[in-house]
Amino acid sequence: MDKDFINENKTIEEIKNTFHSAEAKLQRKNRIIVKLRSDLIPPFLSYAKNYLSFDHLAHFSCVDWIEDNQFELVYILYSYEKNIIAIVKTRIDREKAEFVTVKHLWRQAETFEREFHEMYGINFTGNNRLTEFILEDWDDIPPMRRDFDTMQYSKENFYTRPGREDAQDVREVITKKSGEKIPDFAKEFSVRKLK
Amino acid sequence: MNSIEYILFITFIGAGLTFIVHHALPKLRDTLAILVSALDLYFVIQAISEKSKVVLSIADFHLIWKTTPYNNLFAVLIAVLGFLTILYAHDFMSSKDRLGYFYMNFLFALGGMYGIVYSQDFISLFFFWEIMTWASFLLVIYCCKDAQPIGLKYFVFSAIGAYSLLIAIVMLYSLSGNLELTNLISNFSNFSVSNQLIVVTLLLLGFGVKSAIMPLHVWAPGAYFISPSPFTALFSGALSKMGIFGIGLVLFKFAAQSGYFSYVQIILAWIGGITALLATFYAIFQTDAKKLLAYSSIGQLGYIIIGLAIGTPLSIASALFLTILHAAFKAMLFMATGAVYFRTGTTDMNSVSGLIRKMPFSFITALFGIITVSGVPPLGGFAAKWMLYESLIQSRHYFLVIVVFAASTAAFLYLYRFIFSLFLGQEEKEWEDVKEAPLLMVIPMLILSAFVLVVGVFPGLILDPISQSMNYLGNFNFNYETSVLFNEWGNQVDMQTVVNTIGAVFLIVGLIITFKGFKKTRYVSTKDIHTSGEIPQENENLTYAVDFYKPFERAIAPILKSSIDKIYTGIANNLEQAFDYLRYVYTGNGQTYAMYVVFFLSLLILFAELIFGINL
Amino acid sequence: MREKETTLYFGPQHPGITGNMMVKLKVAGDTIVKAETHVGYLHRAFEKLMERRTWMQSFPIVCRICVPEPDPNEENLARAVEEIEGREVPERAKYIRVMVLELSRLAAYFLWMGGQSGTAGLYTVPQWSVGDRDYILDLFEELTGGRIYHMYIWAGGVRRDLPEGFADKVLKTMDYIESRLPEYDKLMFDNAIFQKRAQGIGVIDKDKALEWGVVGPPLRGCGIKHDVRKDEPYEVYDKLDFVVPTYEGGDIWARAMVRRKEMEQSISIIRQVIEKMPGGEYYNKVPTPLNWFVPPGEAYVKTESARGEFGYYVVSDGSLKPRRVHVRGPAYVHGVSLLENILVGANISDVAMIMNSLGVCPPEIER
């Protein structure tokens, strides 16, 4: 088993030796997950790029954990040489959403950051191009935040042709069917607020 | 007093008077200048029928002024153009200062030109040549401090021309002991071949400088660019024609007697062809309308020189025809540009745009101008181009005709650029308040526009005096009717049929298209264009002007860059450096200049004695 | 104050643009001084909508992310769900998936071929190639019921088994397409003028490719041999025999040739798949869609699409609906930052060609 993951384990070791607070583990073949404090992310990423040969920023994602009042930023790095994907995660405060840019490391990060600025309202310091990207003249809260209700917005702003009134929330149907319980956080963002 | 005396007298006295009047009664100054040029025009026409002759004997020298058909042709050109440009200058110059200086030099230049064209001996020719040169030099440096280096360039080249003229005159005198034109012409065949060649070369050099043939054109773009527009019109339209006047005289009165005439012809024709082509290419890449027109002028003079050099009746006719026409259309274009400058304060084609609705008359003038330059029927340019091509083909200058044709097709590029940038395109906010030029500026433009139209339909009207002056130059006969042109093979172009056809079709279709759905046809502003559905922001520039002909530049880059341009810029750079050195010599002190001139002259005389064994 | 350079709007309503996006060009002469990509014209908020839909309902949504080639999206979501759940997929389903993926790659390449030569002004190729692409769409229609959107691959397998005689039809279509390829070679790839237009234009060198995160044919066009199918073989690609063509040069021409060679590889893969396809189930039973809870977890999956590496980052919080599905299409990088960079200094004539050769597809940029 360990023989298969020789590269992965070696990388995890290297990371752990350099960043002691890093939580690095193997997910599966070719995947390692690294969790870090947010202030360690910039040095870690440049370390990963320069010393661990993670040349390619394959993906950069953001997840809204509204329950924890946090945004999770996920950098997914790929090394052509080692053929390993590193999923680097960190969490930042949701209220004061601010982070530093990594566009000097990977040029494409600029685009991701522009999107997150628009969709989550995260401000990336150092990125001077956080202008309108996808939306135009948007005046509501950033739409990808979980507390933004797209259904309600759509109802308020757009004329809806009659005929869709019987559209039901799936969850409602399921609860009726199976008697399953709905977690509290989910209730809040349901189509019709369930009591 | 006969007419020639009147002309010279009135012009020079008038010149002095305007300067005085400027200080005493500034309001009368313009009127006086216009009056002088109008009187000139009257007497020039008078002189044609009068056949006047003036002889002034100073010591051994006889200074002779006389009317000949050839002289009259040029005199009328100068007089008409002088009158119109002075009329134009009235409003154009109204906001400038030092107008006494301006008008005086303007009239001096006019007077110099009259003196040149009527003169029948080399002394007076040289004398007036210098007056003209000095007056034009003073006008070139009229505007501002920036003009001084350009003026210096012009001065140096004029000096080169003048000195070569002077040497030639001195040589002629030493060889024949006489400076009267008729005498010299009859004696010329007695000279030795080398002397003939030297004299002809020097004379052509001297006259060539004024007509800005390559590679003596260096002064022209700058000088045309910097001089005030009314004078630019005269400068390019008439003053540069003095070179053509001289070249015509030299070629057919002197060189034609030499055994080497055919070589001179070939060389001169090719110089003309290359001038036309290169000047056109340079004009395409200019960003300033006046510079563009300046290069265009150089190119057009190239055509004229080709026409003269080929020496068949049709080609000479085309050259003289083009001389007159060029005076008209280049004056039109410079005037239209001047009108734009008058209203907008710039002639930069990258910034001015969309003036057509604000300055309709200037636009029409410019449109007629570019149609004439391009040689597209039905305006006058076509007849000139047609005669030139036919004569080139029939005299078997196969490759020259290709060069000329390439130049003339490439001319479309800069002509379109000119009219597009100034008048068409986006109507920008900066030029919202621009109005049409004042009436006195518009009238001369429209007169000239009417002229090119009439000449286009009836080229014969101008070919009459041209054929007379050609008879004076030599025994040149060619076939033409009022509106029909013939080539040597007997093929014809009937301008009247052409114009009738074009006019009728244009009118019929134009009316149909105008009245079809007239009510539902609406005007929209140039901001309402297809921008892929986007709405342009305020500061975004929708005018396509910068590097207009980039693809063409890239296409001809291998030709232009690799061979000629490098050598050429090399030479130009070296010349610039040379001028820098010259600047140390030209201190700006009049006495030093005088000393230099004396020094130079004595050097020349020494030189002439030593090398040519000429005993002065 | 008026800017010096002319502003040219390249799109959204422009015959040369691919899809609905805009490149604002500042030009001096016909040379581009500055290019600015504007996207968002197609933003439908898929990722937001998926947060409101069950896992099963998400499949019809993801396939609409990339119109010319929807299957890699379904494949990605399916594999992500399978990875989080640890769900096994029958062998037969894996083979069918590979066949569908390769068919859709072929279809996308045919469409690309039309676009690439159409933007170069060769209008005969689009007519042929889009017509030939329809044969593949017919196969899809028979297999899945939809020409464009298939919703065929889902977690646990594929939606239905191959119809009777389908394998033969696929083989026949492959024979036909293979017989057509030489004609395209003659008309397009061997065409001297096309070569003149394509060579040396839109160059991305190796360093730039790595710096900007280029993927797919543009990366292989720079001579870097990288293909998800080889690096991290998913489904049954490790059991199939194919090569990854690379070209040096990094220009439009190199990218075109990479795609051209890959078409042959795809045909060969499809033949192998049909030959080796085992019998058995085509899907493992999944819970009722309306009662399908996916355990908490996350997965990053990637698939090699016709335009390059297509990555999905999927997070489940253990509920009925995805917590987050984040899509990163190849055009996300190619279409915004890279395009802006390599258009500078290019000629207006080449904008459409460069965009096409990079495989810019706006719906996957803005989703």
Added chain:
Amino acid sequence: MEINWSTILGIIFTPIIAFIVGVTYGGLTRVITARVQNRYGPPIFQNLLDIIKLYSKESNINHGVMQHLGPVFAITASVTTLFFVPVIKDSTVFTNFSFHGDLIFLLYIMVFGSLGMALGAGQTGNPNSAIGVSRGLSQLVGYEVPFVMALVAIMIQFQTTNLNDLLAVQDHFTKWIIFQSPFAFLAAILAFLGMMGYAPFDVVIAPAEIASGPPSEFGGKYLGLMLTSRSIFTFAKLVLFTDIFLGGASDFITLLIKTFILYMIPVLTGIVFPRYRTEQSIRFFWSWPLFFGIIAILVVVF
């Protein structure tokens, strides 16, 4: 010029015939292109329908007087060109004014329309139009040079600049200038490709690059007039080439056959080639066509 019945008949019928033939050729082109592209294609009279539809547009916009007159310039040039070309050899009706003008006149009048269109396109203020014009004029310099070389070679060879004289020379098909002066024909036909504006020389209206270029602001009756003009002009150019190189035609059937064969050269080339870039196009005209032109002249001289 004397006005008599045959002149009037010619004036009336020549443009009509030219329009009909030009439009039909246009439709035929679309059908042939469609067949090459594995399609059925539109009906032959599709171009006529398009033109009628454009004329029947209810609202029209223009950006000023030059845009209004631009298409008029174009059609004036096409009709005038047509009038100065002998359509049918030795016919009293269809020689029109061809004795009153010559080849050099035709060269210039053919540019008249382009210049007018360029002015019209310039007035619209659309940057795409201006780019299109700048490309078109640049390309004009490209193909005019070899074309003129070919014409000069022919003019020198036959000592005439009049089309009727050239027609008189080619009284037997062995004496057609295409056989007498093949290099001139090569140079001219390559220039002709550029003149017709089909691929690979369609840089002016390149839709994928500059959104159809100069006509991008023209719609309704203006576009209709432009298409009419293009139909007539196509026919005029074809007749001109037939007269110069293929010995003209003494009846309509021959004329149609000859012009159609000539027309198919650019059309069929256009189907199988992509577009050149502008500078490549100019360079192309200054390579082989120019070479053929020089050879043609040298052959005449020696």
Added chain:
Amino acid sequence: MYNDKEASKIVDIIKNFARKHSLWIVAYGTGCGAIELPPTMTSRYDAERFGIRGSATPRQADVLLITGYLSVKTLKRVIRTYEQMQEPKYVIGFGSCTINGGMYWDSYNTIKALDRYLPVDVYINGCMPRPEAVISGFIKLQELIAQGKADGAKRYQENLEWYRENQRKVIKNWRMPEYNW
């Protein structure tokens, strides 16, 4: 002498015949439905048989094809494009999303009913409509034109206020150049 009324009728018939058989689509792929346009236009389905062809700019075009959902950002451009077209002009709504929002019924960025913002002459339903459906939609439009019923442009002109109100409600920052008739 012929009757003027009759003559105008004949002219109308010719006009409508020409309009019907010459439909130029403005090249604007507004949504994912644009992917079915290439097959429609090319060799398999060959819409050119019916005189349907693309045109580069709205000035030359007759038909505006709204291929699918319209995001608000696109709607603005579409209105601009539509207003730059010359009359008579027709709008075809293409796909379910133009009719009632389709599968994007709860999206915050797409409009749900196209005919509130632009006068639609023909709707083609389906997600997405097959090329056959597209062609049948065009034939329906041709029928309407022949009967003189395709009067979308006129409706737009007459009810401009209403359309404007709807458009302004959706497009927050209305910076459009005014449409002068």
